[in-house]
Structures are given as structure tokens and as C-alpha cells.
Amino acid sequence: MARIDLVDLAHSYGGNNAPQESFALKPVTMTWRQGGAYALLGPSGCGKTTLLNVISGIITPSRGQILFDGKDITPLSTQKRNIAQVFQFPVIYDTMTVGQNLAFPLKNRGVPKAEIDKRVAEIGRLLDLEPYLNRKATRLTADAKQKISLGRGLVRSDVAAVLFDEPLTVIDPELKWQLRSKLKALHRELDLTMIYVTHDQTEALTFADTVVVMHDGRVVQSGTPAELFDKPAHTFVGYFIGSPGMNILPAEVRGREAKVGGHVIALNRAYDNLPAGARIEIGVRPEFVEVVAPAPGLLTAKIERIDDLGRIRFARVRVGDAKLAARAPGGFTSVDGTAGLKFDPSHVHVYADSLLVEGAA
Amino acid sequence: MDKTVNQKAWFLVLPVFLVVAFSAVLPLMTVVNYSMQDTFGNNQFFWNGVGWFKELLDPSTDLGGRFLASLGRNLFFSLVILAIEVPLGIVVALSMPREGWTVAACLVILALPLLIPWNVVGTIWQIFGRPDIGLLGYLLNAAGFDYNYVSNDIDAWVTVIVMDVWHWTSLVALLCYAGLKSIPEAYYQAAQIDGASRWAVFKAIQLPKMNRVLLIAVLLRFMDSFMIYTEPFVVTGGGPGNSTTFVSIELVKIALGQFDLGKAAALSLVYNLIILIVCWIFYTVMTNAGVERKVQASSEPAVEPKPSVALKPVPALEPKEGVA
Numbered sequence: 196m197a198r199i200d201l202v203d204l205a206h207s208y209g210g211n212n213a214p215q216e217s218f219a220l221k222p223v224t225m226t227w228r229q230g231g232a233y234a235l236l237g238p239s240g241c242g243k244t245t246l247l248n249v250i251s252g253i254i255t256p257s258r259g260q261i262l263f264d265g266k267d268i269t270p271l272s273t274q275k276r277n278i279a280q281v282f283q284f285p286v287i288y289d290t291m292t293v294g295q296n297l298a299f300p301l302k303n304r305g306v307p308k309a310e311i312d313k314r315v316a317e318i319g320r321l322l323d324l325e326p327y328l329n330r331k332a333t334r335l336t337a338d339a340k341q342k343i344s345l346g347r348g349l350v351r352s353d354v355a356a357v358l359f360d361e362p363l364t365v366i367d368p369e370l371k372w373q374l375r376s377k378l379k380a381l382h383r384e385l386d387l388t389m390i391y392v393t394h395d396q397t398e399a400l401t402f403a404d405t406v407v408v409m410h411d412g413r414v415v416q417s418g419t420p421a422e423l424f425d426k427p428a429h430t431f432v433g434y435f436i437g438s439p440g441m442n443i444l445p446a447e448v449r450g451r452e453a454k455v456g457g458h459v460i461a462l463n464r465a466y467d468n469l470p471a472g473a474r475i476e477i478g479v480r481p482e483f484v485e486v487v488a489p490a491p492g493l494l495t496a497k498i499e500r501i502d503d504l505g506r507i508r509f510a511r512v513r514v515g516d517a518k519l520a521a522r523a524p525g526g527f528t529s530v531d532g533t534a535g536l537k538f539d540p541s542h543v544h545v546y547a548d549s550l551l552v553e554g555a556a
Numbered sequence: 557m558d559k560t561v562n563q564k565a566w567f568l569v570l571p572v573f574l575v576v577a578f579s580a581v582l583p584l585m586t587v588v589n590y591s592m593q594d595t596f597g598n599n600q601f602f603w604n605g606v607g608w609f610k611e612l613l614d615p616s617t618d619l620g621g622r623f624l625a626s627l628g629r630n631l632f633f634s635l636v637i638l639a640i641e642v643p644l645g646i647v648v649a650l651s652m653p654r655e656g657w658t659v660a661a662c663l664v665i666l667a668l669p670l671l672i673p674w675n676v677v678g679t680i681w682q683i684f685g686r687p688d689i690g691l692l693g694y695l696l697n698a699a700g701f702d703y704n705y706v707s708n709d710i711d712a713w714v715t716v717i718v719m720d721v722w723h724w725t726s727l728v729a730l731l732c733y734a735g736l737k738s739i740p741e742a743y744y745q746a747a748q749i750d751g752a753s754r755w756a757v758f759k760a761i762q763l764p765k766m767n768r769v770l771l772i773a774v775l776l777r778f779m780d781s782f783m784i785y786t787e788p789f790v791v792t793g794g795g796p797g798n799s800t801t802f803v804s805i806e807l808v809k810i811a812l813g814q815f816d817l818g819k820a821a822a823l824s825l826v827y828n829l830i831i832l833i834v835c836w837i838f839y840t841v842m843t844n845a846g847v848e849r850k851v852q853a854s855s856e857p858a859v860e861p862k863p864s865v866a867l868k869p870v871p872a873l874e875p876k877e878g879v880a
Contacts, residue, residue: 253745274751286746288760299760300750347750 197263197277197355199227199250199388204259206245211257219245221412222259227356227390232382234403235392238435242412243392247358250390251278263355277355279348281362285340287332294319294328297346304351318350321381338370342377349385356388363398375402396436408432424480425542430549433478439509439520442484446477448545453477456515458494463540464554473547481520483542486510486527486534493535496521510534590821597815608822619810619819623826625798626806633802634781637720641777642770644721645728650762652733663733666726678790681719685791705792709799712792716800719787724780728773735769736762768842775838782831803827 206220207213215221220242227233235243248254250261252273260269268276288296294315301311319325322342327335332343341362348357359378363371379402382389393399399406400420407417408431415429416422427433433441447454448469451462460477469475489495496512501523508523512534521536545552591608593601614620652662669677685705687693696703705715739761747757785804788794794801794809801809807827811820 248745251745251749253748273745273748278749280745280749282742282746284740284742286740286742289764291760299752299756303751303753303756344746347746 197388198229198265199356200260200262200265201225201227201250202260202262204246204249204256204261206249206254206256206258218257218412220249220256223414225407225414225417227388228405229388230386231388231405232379232403233388233390234399234406235390235409236394236396236399236406236435237409238394241409243394243409244360245412246409247280247360247390247392250356251280251358252276253280277351277353278358279345279351279354279356280358280360281341281344281348283361283364285337285344285365287335287340287343289333291332292329293324293332293335293343296332296343297324297328297350300347300351314350314352318346321349321384322346322377338366338374341366341374345378345381349381349387354387356390359389359391359393361393362391363393363395371398378402396438400436408435410435426544426551427478428551430476430478430546433480433544437480437482439481441478441480442519442521443476443478443546444514444517444519446475446545448475448477453543453545455494460494460538460543461540462543462545462554464556466545466552466554469545469552470547474549476546476549477543478546479538479543481509482522483539484519484521485537485539486512486521486523486529487537488530489533489535493537496534496536498529498532498534512536587821587824590817591825592818594818595815604818608819609826611819612822612826619823622798622806622810623803623823626801626803627830629800630782630784630802633717633720633784634778636717637724637781638774638777640717640721641725641728642774644725645773646732646766646770648725648729649732649736650758652729654737663730666729669723669726672723674786675790677719677723678787681715681722681787682791685715707796709796712796712800715791716788719791720781720784723787724777728777731769731773732766735766739765771838771842775835775842778834778838779831782834 201223203222203224204220205215205218205222207218209217223246235246237243245254249256252268252271252275256269260267262268263276288299291299297315297318298311301314306314315328316325319328322345324339324342324346327339332340335343345357345362348354363374366374375398378389378391381387391399391402393402400423404419405417406420406423408415408423408429410429410431416427416432418428423432423436427436427441430441430443434443444455446460448462448466450467451465453460453462455477462477486496486498487493494514496514496519499511499513499518501508501510508525508527509520510523510527512519512521514536519536527534545554592604592606594604594607595601608619611617611619612623615624648666653659672680684690685693685703687697687704693703693705702708703711705712743761743765744757747761752760783804784802785808788800788802789805789808792800794805803823804827807820807823810816810823
């Protein structure tokens with residue numbers, strides 16, 4: 196049970212003197228609340244696994260500190276930290292039974308036999324592994340093996356946080372749902388800090404109450420799923436979260452107006468103090484752009500196709516060189532393959548060099 | 557898909573039949589023929605039926621005594637070198653570096669003894685162990701040990717065993733190393749988190765994951781050592797007395813030294829049979845282990861080979877429309 200603080204933490208596989216741009220994990224300072232369910236979301240190679248391994252102690256960071264409840268544990272080995280980790284591929288000890296697998300971490304720590312048996316029975320019950328406790332672990336399915344991996348972490352009563360490194364990669368889609376809800380239930384029951392690494396936004400958004408989005412070694416935004424959706428702090432977040440991702444268009448922004456290809460789009464807020472020389476873009480989610488019949492005063496777009504997702508339809512359109520997605524209202528059809536785009540001003544965000552700019556009211 | 561029936565295809569296999577017939581079947585049948593007869597040279601043969609085989613298995617006769625004694629020595633030799641080479645090979649493999657240029661260096665050094673021809677290995681040790689001009693023999697004697705592999709049974713045995721260990725431990729080590737390298741890093745990380753000691757990691761992860769290569773190593777080393785001929789022949793010539801005369805050496809002595817073709821043929825057939833039986837046992841054990849693995853593999857689509865799921869492109873890397 197612990198709060199985890201990362202203080203100016205960074206890691207480079209090339210050593211501390213490597214140029215900062217090459218760092219796998221760029222300096223980050225953040226706090227993981229005790230009992231929180233976090234997801235670390237980002238594409239492959241964005242540094243999320245590095246961050247996870249730094250927390251678990253498999254990697255010693257090039258710089259910075261990790262605090263558990265305020266105590267610096269950076270130099271401590273993995274064994275000495277109260278961390279459990281579940282890996283992408285189920286790790287089970289082939290020669291042992293499920294029960295022996297679960298007992299392994301306790302046996303290594305010299306816990307008395309009676310205590311081990313009690314804990315193993317308890318965790319076996321918690322994870323629905325009871326019928327298998329005396330079976331060889333190798334014969335089980337991938338999801339049962341992942342549960343054993345998790346169980347080996349939970350069996351230790353002192354565990355402060357459970358780290359998951361894309362644990363559902365090898366699980367069948369149908370079982371993924373079951374296992375994920377099992378994880379959520381465990382989280383509620385055990386009051387453990389859980390950190391879940393994934394590149395799948397559905398997994399992240401359904402599991403976590405706080406999603407931490409990483410991109411290129413940096414934490415670009417950390418917030419609730421709703422925050423990430425409504426107010427992406429970085430164009431990457433807009434683009435990565437949501438399906439289809441946020442539309443991002445290069446624009447000239449002055450005051451309450453954005454100019455895209457000579458056409459003016461109204462903004463809800465005033466942007467007078469944009470940094471000079473920055474690359475200015477506007478971002479708007481497809482949900483807040485509507486295709487309508489072309490009309491004067493609307494940005495005209497060429498319709499490429501319309502995707503019907505069942506409850507909602509998205510038109511894939513083209514404005515000049517830029518491709519956009521926009522909501523197609525029921526009954527919308529295009530006569531000549533063109534359409535006008537109607538933007539919802541309250542959901543158009545302005546980005547300078549990919550970072551969100553807050554306008555003045 | 558339906559198979560096309562074309563009996564003419566048999567002609568394509570015919571050359572192989574002929575080659576195998578002339579290179580294997582005919583010589584083998586000749587040996588079978590010899591094993592039933594006695595000869596005194598001059599190409600004169602006398603029918604003996606299964607007489608040689610009876611003698612071979614009867615320790616009270618000269619032939620049987622020699623055969624069974626050499627067989628016993630051979631089995632003992634195989635047992636000893638397995639008991640040394642397998643654990644030693646594992647230890648060497650475990651202590652090898654896992655990355656960096658030292659890996660290549662270690663592999664080359666380990667491979668060197670394997671590349672040396674048998675008779676050269678024999679010659680090296682024959683000279684190395686000589687008390688008068690050999691470095692090993694001279695130093696041992698200088699240090700006060702009365703070491704002489706030509707006159708002392710135990711010294712001869714020690715020399716032959718050490719020579720085999722020197723020559724072949726590398727093979728076991730390389731096989732084990734390959735087995736170790738195939739263990740995913742996550743196992744070690746998980747063990748670290750589980751607080752496993754070095755010994756526990758070995759017992760719970762490394763040994764079980766190596767069991768297949770170890771089986772192959774034991775098979776190869778057993779077969780090789782059971783058929784050993786050149787090295788001890790060059791070093792000790794089977795002596796002192798008969799103390800290092802293994803089955804193959806005995807066989808050559810009977811066949812070429814005494815020109816007892818009948819006895820030698822019978823002996824080589826029995827020798828062959830023993831090797832076949834051992835091979836069959838190993839083969840059965842190994843395929844059974846393989847079946848067990850297959851059953852596991854079908855119930856779990858994962859673990860070692862990265863499944864295709866993992867290789868699925870990440871959404872962010874797919875070209876996404878709507879991004880300028």
C-alpha cells in the first residue's frame with residue numbers, strides 16, 4: 196500500500212550522458228495515488244514499458260528518484276520493493292503445480308508453511324483458481340496462466356502496487372473482457388495501486404480512472420478518460436484517443452477566428468497571445484464536425500466515403516490536401532460529392548507546436 | 557486435394573534403392589553371412605550356425621569373456637563421462653556471458669576442441685601425458701605423482717576420461733547455452749520480483765527449460781562415447797593389458813588382428829543391435845516429451861514464439877485519416 200512519487204525521473208539506455216532527445220524516458224515528475232487504477236497508454240516504443248520497469252526496479256533509472264510513501268527506494272533491488280508485475284506473456288514455473296507457483300514468492304521469502312497454505316488458498320479462491328491448485332500449471336490456458344502470474348504478485352500481503360505490462364496480449368478476445376472485469380473487481384476489493392500498460396485505448400479507458408498518455412518518451416497528458424477526450428493537451432492525445440482520432444488542421448489563428456485555406460472558422464475563445472513562430476494548428480473531434488449540404492460561409496469538402504459504424508456515421512472528407520472525419524447526420528446524402536463542414540466552436544481547440552493553448556474567454 | 561496416382565514415379569526412387577542396397581543392405585547381409593561361419597583364411601568358410609552368438613553371450617568362453625568385459629568397460633566409461641560432462645557443460649553454459657563481444661569469443665573457444673579430428677586429439681593427449689616429454693606427464697611426475705598411463709590402469713583411465721571431457725564438454729555447453737538463450741527475459745524478471753535465489757531460478761526456470769537440449773546432449777554423448785575408438789586407441793592402444801579396451805577396439809582386434817571374421821561379424825551385429833535399442837529408447841522418450849509439449853502448445857497459443865497478436869500494428873502507427 197503506497198503512494199508512488201516519481202521525481203524528475205529519466206532513463207536512457209545509452210547512459211546518462213546521451214543527448215536528452217535520445218532518452219527512452221524523458222524527465223517526468225508525477226504522483227501515483229495509493230489505490231488508484233492507472234493506465235499507461237501509448238504506441239509501441241513510447242517508453243511506457245521502460246517507465247514500468249523503472250518502477251518495478253528491473254531497470255535502474257539514469258537519473259531521478261522513485262519514492263514509495265515518501266521513502267526513496269530508487270537504489271533498492273526488485274526483491275526489496277513491494278511490487279508485483281504481470282508480463283505480456285504468462286510466466287509460470289513449468290515443473291510446479293498451480294499451488295506451488297502461487298507459493299513460490301512466499302517460499303523464497305521464508306514465510307512459515309502454515310501461513311503460505313493460508314495465503315495460497317485465499318488467493319486461489321480470489322482468482323477462481325481453486326480447482327486447479329493441485330494441477331500442473333503448464334497444462335492450463337493462457338488466461339489461467341496470466342491469473343497465476345497475477346496471483347504470485349497478490350499472494351504477498353505486503354504488495355504496494357501491481358504493474359501490468361500489456362497482460363491481455365495473448366488472451367482470446369472473449370476472455371479479455373472477463374479477465375479485465377476480474378482485474379477491476381480485484382482493484383475494488385483489494386485497494387491496491389494498479390498500473391496497467393497498454394497500447395489499446397479501449398483497454399486503457401475501461402480499466403483506469405486515470406489514463407496517462409505517453410508519446411516519444413514523454414508523458415503528454417494524464418487525466419480521466421473524459422478529460423482526454425474533451426480537452427486533449429497534445430495533438431498526439433487527440434489523435435491517439437478516440438476513433439476516428441481528432442482532426443488536426445494547420446491554421447492561421449487571430450483573435451476569435453481561425454483561417455483554414457482562406458476560410459474562416461469561428462472560435463469560442465480569443466487567442467491573441469500565441470507564441471510567435473510556432474506551428475499553429477486547430478484540432479476538433481469528428482464528433483463535433485458535421486457534414487451538411489454545401490452553403491456559402493461553410494468550408495467546402497470533398498466526400499471520399501462514409502463509414503457506417505451502426506450508431507453513428509462518419510464521413511471521410513478532404514479539404515485541399517487535408518483529410519478529415521466528420522459526423523454525417525442521419526439522412527445526409529451528398530448530391531455532387533461535396534459537402535459543407537459545420538464546426539462546433541466550443542470544441543475547436545488551438546495548438547501551438549502540438550501543445551494545447553488556452554484561449555481567453 | 558486429390559493425389560494424382562502415377563506409378564511411374566517409382567522410377568524416380570529407384571536410384572536411391574540401388575545406392576542403399578549396394579552401400580548398406582549388401583554389406584550388412586555379408587556381415588550376417590560371416591557371423592554364421594568360421595574361416596581360417598584362404599577364403600575357406602565353414603558353417604557354424606548361431607555358435608558365435610552363443611559364445612558371445614557366454615562369459616566362460618574366450619570370446620564372450622572379452623566381449624562382456626569390454627562392454628562393461630564401455631558402459632562404465634559412458635556413465636563416467638556423462639556424469640562429468642553434463643553437469644560441467646551446464647555450469648559452463650550458465651557462466652557464459654549473455655551479450656557483447658565476449659559471447660563470440662566464448663563460442664569460438666568452446667568450439668575449438670570440437671573441430672579437432674579424433675586421432676589428432678588422441679595424439680595430442682598421448683604426447684601431452686608422456687612422463688618423459690609431455691608437459692602434463694612431466695609436471696605431474698615432477699610434482700611427486702607417479703603418473704604413467706602406459707603402465708598404470710587408473711592413470712590410463714583418468715587420461716582417457718579427461719581427454720573425452722576436454723574434447724566434448726563444449727558440445728554439451730553449447731547445447732545448454734542455446735537452451736538458455738531461448739528463455740524469455742520475462743522469466744528472469746518475474747523470478748526477480750518473486751524474490752527467487754540464484755539456485756531457485758536454476759531449479760524453477762533454467763533446468764526445466766533446458767530439459768530438451770539436455771536430452772539431446774545425453775543422447776549424443778552416450779552414442780559417441782559408446783562407439784569410441786580412435787582416441788583411446790591412439791593414447792593407450794587399449795592397454796595397459798586390456799584395461800581400456802572398449803568394444804570397438806576389441807572388435808577391430810578380432811576382425812583385423814586375428815582375422816576371425818565370423819566372431820567379429822557376430823560381435824558387430826550385437827554391438828549394432830545394442831546401439832539401435834538405445835537409439836529407439838531415446839527416440840521414444842524424446843517424441844513422448846514432444847507430444848506433451850504439443851498438447852501444451854495447443855492449449856496455450858502463447859509463451860515462446862511471439863504470437864501474431866503481438867505483432868498487430870499499433871493503432872497509432874496505422875495511417876489514420878483525418879490528420880493533416
